[in-house]
Amino acid sequence: MSKALIVCRKCGREVPDGRFCKFCGNPLETEEHIAVEDTGSDLVTDLKTDETSMDETHEVSLPEFDIEVDGMDHRSLASILSRSELDVLQSDLDSIIEQTQAIRQALNLDHADKALLKSRAEDLKIHFDATKIRRAELSDFDSKLKMEESSERLAREQTRLEKLEEIKPSLDSEVYKEQREEILVSMKAFRHELEALVKTGKAWRKALAKKRKEIERNLNRLEAKHKIGDISDSHYESSKRHIERSIRILDGGFRILEEVIESAEQTLKA
Numbered sequence: 001m002s003k004a005l006i007v008c009r010k011c012g013r014e015v016p017d018g019r020f021c022k023f024c025g026n027p028l029e030t031e032e033h034i035a036v037e038d039t040g041s042d043l044v045t046d047l048k049t050d051e052t053s054m055d056e057t058h059e060v061s062l063p064e065f066d067i068e069v070d071g072m073d074h075r076s077l078a079s080i081l082s083r084s085e086l087d088v089l090q091s092d093l094d095s096i097i098e099q100t101q102a103i104r105q106a107l108n109l110d111h112a113d114k115a116l117l118k119s120r121a122e123d124l125k126i127h128f129d130a131t132k133i134r135r136a137e138l139s140d141f142d143s144k145l146k147m148e149e150s151s152e153r154l155a156r157e158q159t160r161l162e163k164l165e166e167i168k169p170s171l172d173s174e175v176y177k178e179q180r181e182e183i184l185v186s187m188k189a190f191r192h193e194l195e196a197l198v199k200t201g202k203a204w205r206k207a208l209a210k211k212r213k214e215i216e217r218n219l220n221r222l223e224a225k226h227k228i229g230d231i232s233d234s235h236y237e238s239s240k241r242h243i244e245r246s247i248r249i250l251d252g253g254f255r256i257l258e259e260v261i262e263s264a265e266q267t268l269k270a
Helices: 031-037 040-061 074-107 114-140 146-170 173-227 233-269
Strands: 005-007 014-016
Touching (some): 074 114, 074 233, 146 173, 146 233
Antiparallel strands (some): 005 014
């Protein structure tokens, strides 16, 4: 017989009745105790307040990107783009270091334009420092997708079930049934959650592909304007670098999302 489910006052999840919450470890209160204190409405209010506070904190700490994707929330988009941009930033830093080393070698040449080279080196130093600051900002951002977190939770429950089966011979039959029922209830909830998140992820994947086509059109428009003389060479080169960099970051984000979806689907199949 399944245990009654109660709401943990700490994390807000429904869990089997017992002494402690199986998710956060907080001591549980029975439905009778909660009814006596008449705290049901306060609990809902507190949970909503906590969720709002967390969302506000996350919004404040989100790194900024100049890419927006229809149908994808800012935090999830920032999650994949931040990881992708970190790869691009590392490539940028490697390129800056190579250019700086080349300038140092050129300064040793007899006929080198030292003023020009030093000016170029100073520009590279500014770019290098700005890139390091951006890298630090993105590195500090907690960039896990909800799909990844849900997949990890389901995988942990699957591992728990496997371990339970291993020790089954040493357990009392009632204890085994009780533990197995508890794990299966959790697995069902996490599986349902993950299936929904995978579905959402696939919708995001289509939206990212659509966004890439949009950016490619912008690049094509830029090239057309340059060829007919509407914009200068310097404006064209600068804008082209910016757009191509956005495409690199977007492509990286697409690959990351693909990997997360694939991993989640493997977890669901297990």
